[in-house]
Amino acid sequence: MSSPPFNVSLPTPTWQLLQDWAQSHYRDRTFSKDERVPSRPGLLYLVEQGAVRLVGATRGALTEPPATVNSEPEEAFLGFVGSGQPFEIVTRSPFELQAYAHVDHTVVIWLYWQDLDAWPQLRTEVLDAFRYQHQRKLLWLSTLGQRRTIDRLLGFLSLLVEEYGQPHAQGYCLPFPLTHAQIGSAIGSTRVTVTRLMGKLRQSKLISIEDENFICLPQRLANGS
Amino acid sequence: MSSPPFNVSLPTPTWQLLQDWAQSHYRDRTFSKDERVPSRPGLLYLVEQGAVRLVGATRGALTEPPATVNSEPEEAFLGFVGSGQPFEIVTRSPFELQAYAHVDHTVVIWLYWQDLDAWPQLRTEVLDAFRYQHQRKLLWLSTLGQRRTIDRLLGFLSLLVEEYGQPHAQGYCLPFPLTHAQIGSAIGSTRVTVTRLMGKLRQSKLISIEDENFICLPQRLANGS
Secondary structure (H helix, E strand, O other): OOOOOOOOOOOOHHHHHHHHHHHHOOOEEEEOOOOEEOOOOOEEEEEEEOEEEEEEEEOOOOOOOOOOOOOOOEEEEEEEEEOOOEEOOOEEOOEEEEEEEOOOOEEEEEEEHHHHHHOHHHHHHHHHHHHHHHHHHHHHHHHHOOOOHHHHHHHHHHHHHHHHOEEEOOEEEOOOOOOHHHHHHHHOOOHHHHHHHHHHHHHOOOOEEEOOOEEEEOHHHHOOO | OOOOOOOOOOOOHHHHHHHHHHHHOOOEEEEOOOOEEOOOOOEEEEEEEOEEEEEEEEOOOOOOOOOOOOOOOEEEEEEEEEOOOEEOOOEEOOEEEEEEEOOOOEEEEEEEHHHHHHOHHHHHHHHHHHHHHHHHHHHHHHHHOOOOHHHHHHHHHHHHHHHHOEEEOOEEEOOOOOOHHHHHHHHOOOHHHHHHHHHHHHHOOOOEEEOOOEEEEOHHHHOOO
């Protein structure tokens, strides 16, 4: 895990066959940026192209005062699912996972788990990908355990850039935008605080913002050294 | 996921064979409460008996002022690994996962991943268990995205009790203790705040404390309805 940023993806022969199969069976669909991906528990989804944003929505808190029916759900950014990666939806009241296309032309394939009986190699790759995603979530939870918000923020950004960052003159950059509100919802802070602390990190040259507002880290931070 | 609390475990014939194999190959070891389980990345661990506590330690923050060499690492409680469940250690500077026996007589088996080539069924079960753990962590991250600390606290406790709780006259109870400091480190709060809010939740009868200081939830909360 101390090498440069990388993507774990599934660019295997099986994966190519799967794409053909999905196309001929109407199991793929293209989404625009921020369009919700209709998804339900028990199915398996694979991102063929683009990126999906997972969001945890909490509908009505368990504690008093009870939320009214019309109250907006609280949403937490739970991470990206990149090209070649699987995801699935978990629902457990009051929490509900939701998937959105994070960029235009995001293509998602869906399968029943039993479809994978015909693709044993793919099944192993999918399960390995979930194993890897679980490891990343443990690191994510570790950074959320830090007392200072600025430490949580930098830890969170460096984990994201390590996983999804692409090489750039300034180090490694996320290839898509991420709002300060989304970052705040992930690290238990507010948009306002994130904006202030991002300014501080930029001043200290721990991050930089390049091109179309993409977040970058110098190489020494992007690979966790 | 709307059924009563349950444990996903591996009480299969394969599991029985594995226990025998581990014993005859000196691959199992018994730990006392709070003893650290020596573990390193790349190996696979299975909890045969008892429960393991996963902790994320952050050694020296990335931001200024730099932590001194002697500073205590910040520790975040990352969850339990119950009997029959696998875990593995991920390290990615500055984060380091650590495993501790959470109760006395905790027995842990260790394997190389390639050992599983001889146990294909177990390999599938282990990967399915990591898939399940990943789903639970996504729910955990959803509750951490809630604005109010009391909502994060109750969401966190209800997820834990749903997964590990055992039936009790008062609903479902965690079968082992969890300190307020450990809870605080998991939900981004302090011991003092957790103590205060736990009092509030008890007054509202949303939780109760039974027997040897075990946390309980009434049935309606323990199964996420």
